[in-house]
Amino acid sequence: MEQEKSALVIKRLNSVRAGMKKAGADIFIVNKAENKQYLTTFRPDDNTVIITPERNYLLTDFRYIEAASDHLTPEYEIIETRTGYGVFDFIADLLADGTGKSVGIEKETVSWSYAQELSRRIPKAEFVAFDGLVENIRRIKDEVELSYIREAEHIGDQAFSYILGEIRPGVSEREIALKLEMKMRELGAEGLSFPTIAVSGARTSLPHGEPTDKLIENGDLLTMDFGCRYNGYCSDMTRTVGIGHLDEEQKKIYEIVLRAQKTTCEAIHAGMTGREIDAVARDIITAEGYGEYFGHSLGHGVGLEIHEAPTASSRNEDIFRPNMLITIEPGIYLPKKFGVRIEDLSIVRDSDIIILSESEKELIIL
Ligand SMILES: [Mn+2]
Numbered sequence: 001m002e003q004e005k006s007a008l009v010i011k012r013l014n015s016v017r018a019g020m021k022k023a024g025a026d027i028f029i030v031n032k033a034e035n036k037q038y039l040t041t042f043r044p045d046d047n048t049v050i051i052t053p054e055r056n057y058l059l060t061d062f063r064y065i066e067a068a069s070d071h072l073t074p075e076y077e078i079i080e081t082r083t084g085y086g087v088f089d090f091i092a093d094l095l096a097d098g099t100g101k102s103v104g105i106e107k108e109t110v111s112w113s114y115a116q117e118l119s120r121r122i123p124k125a126e127f128v129a130f131d132g133l134v135e136n137i138r139r140i141k142d143e144v145e146l147s148y149i150r151e152a153e154h155i156g157d158q159a160f161s162y163i164l165g166e167i168r169p170g171v172s173e174r175e176i177a178l179k180l181e182m183k184m185r186e187l188g189a190e191g192l193s194f195p196t197i198a199v200s201g202a203r204t205s206l207p208h209g210e211p212t213d214k215l216i217e218n219g220d221l222l223t224m225d226f227g228c229r230y231n232g233y234c235s236d237m238t239r240t241v242g243i244g245h246l247d248e249e250q251k252k253i254y255e256i257v258l259r260a261q262k263t264t265c266e267a268i269h270a271g272m273t274g275r276e277i278d279a280v281a282r283d284i285i286t287a288e289g290y291g292e293y294f295g296h297s298l299g300h301g302v303g304l305e306i307h308e309a310p311t312a313s314s315r316n317e318d319i320f321r322p323n324m325l326i327t328i329e330p331g332i333y334l335p336k337k338f339g340v341r342i343e344d345l346s347i348v349r350d351s352d353i354i355i356l357s358e359s360e361k362e363l364i365i366l
Pocket residue numbers: 236237327329343
């Protein structure tokens with residue numbers, strides 16, 4: 001177990017070092033929580049990871065020293081920060097020791113004040129602003145990551161089959177959301193991947209509507225978009241169900257979204273671009289005359305973050321590769337009327353995908 005953890009950490013660090021070398025960075029300060037977790041497998045976030053060509057450091061304070069010593073693999077040296085000796089002092093010492101002069105930071109993560117303080121404290125440093133170095137490595141999942149995401153998605157499936165028995169007229173959106181969340185926790189989830197969406201009736205036209213006290217009524221559609229975390233990794237799924245009697249327009253829109261969703265699931269394989277994947281669903285919805293009501297992109301990657309690279313959108317020309325994850329979530333939203341979204345999470349393979357969500361997606365009327 002310890003060796004497996006070490007092997008994972010070493011593999012991930014090697015990829016980061018290759019990126020640092022290419023960019024000419026001698027020292028890489030990792031501040032983004034998910035990137036630190038990825039590179040250390042250590043969960044608490046109140047720390048800083050620093051990578052040099054030869055060594056790896058985790059800097060943290062008294063509160064986390066024992067947990068860090070218990071958890072971290074031997075690749076990491078633990079440095080205790082304290083009042084009077086912080087991260088910037090340690091970096092200044094590294095530079096003084098001749099570890100290099102080029103310091104990489106994560107440009108999307110560090111704040112303006114952090115960057116200013118850093119350049120004030122180490123005036124001789126040159127800075128390399130990394131844009132997604134670790135995130136790009138994280139796009140392709142290893143077997144350990146996939147096993148966590150599979151488990152998270154499995155918990156979501158079980159919560160969905162449970163909630164079907166709880167949905168009836170008179171139950172509020174908030175109750176549905178809460179019951180889904182409690183069930184996922186009961187089943188072993190450590191938390192949510194994002195605030196649960198449960199919207200009904202005309203409110204289903206809000207792609208990311210928040211659950212309210214609105215009661216579910218006969219004739220409503222109910223859209224539930226939810227996910228949980230397992231060992232830090234997220235799940236994500238959406239199902240729309242009907243209550244009582246649905247009219248022809250509701251059924252027709254559901255059928256179009258379902259066909260777009262299933263056709264895309266059939267079409268995806270490694271080698272396609274994000275734009276090509278998005279287009280499969282978008283072309284179907286547009287041909288039916290509802291293109292303008294599908295205003296978001298088709299899908300996103302999932303991992304330590306609920307939304308991460310890659311993206312299946314009309315603007316993404318990046319090529320999908322095996323073991324990338326992507327959600328397939330087309331939707332049609334008719335303002336003030338209703339909306340439908342169906343979402344699965346999948347693993348891209350050479351010639352197809354593995355769909356992780358196993359819940360029914362044919363129209364369920366309760
Ligand atoms: Mn999603």
